[in-house]
Amino acid sequence: MATTQQHQHQGGAGAAKRKPVFVKVDQLKPGTSGHTLTAKVITSETVVHKGRAAAAQLRPTRIAECLIGDETGTIVFTALDLMKPGATVILRNAKIDMFKGSMRLAVDKWGRIEVAAPASFTVKEDNNLSLVEYELVNVVEE
Numbered sequence: 001m002a003t004t005q006q007h008q009h010q011g012g013a014g015a016a017k018r019k020p021v022f023v024k025v026d027q028l029k030p031g032t033s034g035h036t037l038t039a040k041v042i043t044s045e046t047v048v049h050k051g052r053a054a055a056a057q058l059r060p061t062r063i064a065e066c067l068i069g070d071e072t073g074t075i076v077f078t079a080l081d082l083m084k085p086g087a088t089v090i091l092r093n094a095k096i097d098m099f100k101g102s103m104r105l106a107v108d109k110w111g112r113i114e115v116a117a118p119a120s121f122t123v124k125e126d127n128n129l130s131l132v133e134y135e136l137v138n139v140v141e142e
Helices: 004-010
Strands: 033-050 059-069 073-079 088-099 102-106 112-115
Touching: 004 112
Parallel strands: 073 102
Antiparallel strands: 033 059, 033 088, 059 073, 088 102, 088 112
16 A cells, blocks of 8 residues: 555656657658647638537637748648737647648647747748648559
């Protein structure tokens, strides 16, 4: 039987949080997830604006495609709310979705978006990873 002192020493080891490993935009690859990164919002554009007929009292869902980036490059980020251009955000547990052969960054219900203090970096806008088109190729081993 563990004593109170042993419980205090362990401090709930099962709930210990790992320190996040921040990645840069140019390190993102198709089919990956669990990314934590800091980025600036460059542009934000509403692409789908749909209301729910059954729940008229609820506010309508707005889906926006935002161009976000850091000092290594930019990528399109699909957000459920309008994000303010110029804001700095921290995306936690973000994943890469593929849309028409190009990468889109997204945060699902398991991730988090936080507004951060303004970042000091300058966004490298000439390296847009969402403009790179990927093709699924089946490799047959002989």
